[in-house]
Amino acid sequence: MSDDHQLMISxxxxxxxxxxxxxxxxxxxxxxxxxxxTGSRQTSEDLVVDVFLxxxxxRHTYKDEGSFSAxxxxxxxxxxxxxxxxxxxxxEFMEExxxxxxxxxxxxxxxxxxxxxxxxxxxxxxxxxxRREVILMSRFNHMPxxxxxxxxxxxxxxxxxxxxxxxxxxxxRYFRLAxxxxxxxxxx
Amino acid sequence: xxxxxxxxxxxDYLSETLDQQVKSRIDEHTLSCADCRREIDALALVWSKMExxxxxxxxxxxxTRFYTMLEAYKHGVENAPQRPSMFERLNERLRVWxxxxxxxxxxxxxxxxxxxxxxxxxxxxxxxxxxxxxRLNKEMTEMRQLVTLSLLNQPIASDRLRGVFMSRxxxxxxDRYLAALVTTLNSDPxxxxxxxxxxxxxxxxxxxxxxxxxxxxxxxxxxxxVQISLIDTLVRxxxxxxxxxxxIIAENxxxxxxxxxxxxxxxxxxx
Numbered sequence: 001m002s003d004d005h006q007l008m009i010s011x012x013x014x015x016x017x018x019x020x021x022x023x024x025x026x027x028x029x030x031x032x033x034x035x036x037x038t039g040s041r042q043t044s045e046d047l048v049v050d051v052f053l054x055x056x057x058x059r060h061t062y063k064d065e066g067s068f069s070a071x072x073x074x075x076x077x078x079x080x081x082x083x084x085x086x087x088x089x090x091x092e093f094m095e096e097x098x099x100x101x102x103x104x105x106x107x108x109x110x111x112x113x114x115x116x117x118x119x120x121x122x123x124x125x126x127x128x129x130x131r132r133e134v135i136l137m138s139r140f141n142h143m144p145x146x147x148x149x150x151x152x153x154x155x156x157x158x159x160x161x162x163x164x165x166x167x168x169x170x171x172x173r174y175f176r177l178a179x180x181x182x183x184x185x186x187x188x
Numbered sequence: 189x190x191x192x193x194x195x196x197x198x199x200d201y202l203s204e205t206l207d208q209q210v211k212s213r214i215d216e217h218t219l220s221c222a223d224c225r226r227e228i229d230a231l232a233l234v235w236s237k238m239e240x241x242x243x244x245x246x247x248x249x250x251x252t253r254f255y256t257m258l259e260a261y262k263h264g265v266e267n268a269p270q271r272p273s274m275f276e277r278l279n280e281r282l283r284v285w286x287x288x289x290x291x292x293x294x295x296x297x298x299x300x301x302x303x304x305x306x307x308x309x310x311x312x313x314x315x316x317x318x319x320x321x322x323r324l325n326k327e328m329t330e331m332r333q334l335v336t337l338s339l340l341n342q343p344i345a346s347d348r349l350r351g352v353f354m355s356r357x358x359x360x361x362x363d364r365y366l367a368a369l370v371t372t373l374n375s376d377p378x379x380x381x382x383x384x385x386x387x388x389x390x391x392x393x394x395x396x397x398x399x400x401x402x403x404x405x406x407x408x409x410x411x412x413x414v415q416i417s418l419i420d421t422l423v424r425x426x427x428x429x430x431x432x433x434x435x436i437i438a439e440n441x442x443x444x445x446x447x448x449x450x451x452x453x454x455x456x457x458x459x
Contacts, residue, residue: 031246171234
């Protein structure tokens with residue numbers, strides 16, 4: 001069993017101060033998970049704190065045979081869905097995707113790369129919610145298929161298909177934004 | 189391998205998590221299948237560009253907010269009774285109706301006696317007016333309120349908490365009982381009791397007086413947990429009269445950051 005799982009068992013059994021270790025281990029990744037979906041730093045920070053509050057609140061539902069990561073991302077999904085429901089319109093929280101940071105060290109010297117990253121962020125922002133989150137969980141958070149399946153409530157086989165379709169959709173949007181031919185056009 | 193099988197494996201192929209044998213079979217396939225080769229090339233391009241999307245550091249305030257929340261939770265909510273087993277919950281529910289003090293025990297016994305007599309009379313008497321039953325129901329409600337009011341004045345916090353929880357069984361409380369709940373909300377020394385009072389009063393928020401009391405209570409609260417609970421309640425009620433109180437909290441340098449933020453969000457929602 002993982003350290004996270006043992007820590008969460010302790011939290012569940014009353015040692016709530018151990019939640020601090022789980023927060024330190026996961027809050028940055030969780031923040032970025034929300035940031036890629038909402039485009040808003042402030043909203044993402046709110047959602048992260050809300051997720052950990054819910055973990056405390058529902059800690060007694062954590063199972064002995066559970067996976068902490070899958071459980072946390074299940075809570076994270078519901079937190080985001082509730083947040084949008086509460087605020088009705090998610091678009092009001094979206095910042096321009098190109099205001100977010102990238103790994104490119106010097107934008108002045110790397111115009112081309114910066115353009116690519118801006119386009120990729122725009123393509124990500126255009127993706128339907130369910131496709132975006134499956135990419136975030138697999139590509140950015142490196143979650144195993146089994147855990148993604150637990151979060152989404154589907155089999156490992158279905159997860160693989162979803163990831164492929166999401167990647168394909170992302171690539172098509174990216175190439176369209178970049179002015180290049182889409183897959184279908186490239187084939188002809 | 190068929191093209192459909194190959195394509196589902198592309199993410200694994202690009203992340204280099206496939207075993208060598210499967211990878212070789214895909215490579216072989218792409219030598220003769222231009223469609224799959226194009227698809228892999230296109231996805232590989234996007235896949236590699238995703239490396240450029242960085243993980244951003246959240247602001248330092250997030251850590252403060254988390255630990256404030258954790259501390260507040262530990263000191264506030266955890267002092268409340270822990271979630272009991274089904275048997276304990278049933279036991280607890282029944283125990284609520286059996287107070288410790290003899291005078292209340294007497295009251296409860298009297299209630300059962302009245303109910304028993306009523307049922308007996310109804311069984312044995314053919315024509316009894318329904319008005320009498322209503323009167324007895326009213327008496328029972330009043331008796332419950334009396335017991336609850338007495339519990340709210342007990343020195344032990346768990347007794348007062350029980351008094352607040354018993355409000356669930358009083359669908360139409362009178363003004364005296366509501367005033368006692370408001371007093372509990374404003375001046376009870378225990379955070380858990382005050383939090384429970386917010387929840388209890390929220391159930392009676394159809395009353396304009398109750399909403400007025402909730403608004404007036406906000407500036408008096410010092411516990412961040414109670415402040416947040418009250419703000420959330422007033423936002424849910426879309427109570428525009430809370431705007432001034434929210435502004436005071438949002439601009440008060442002594443308010444902690446999560447509470448200020450909640451108040452600002454409340455202002456945005458209500459406006």
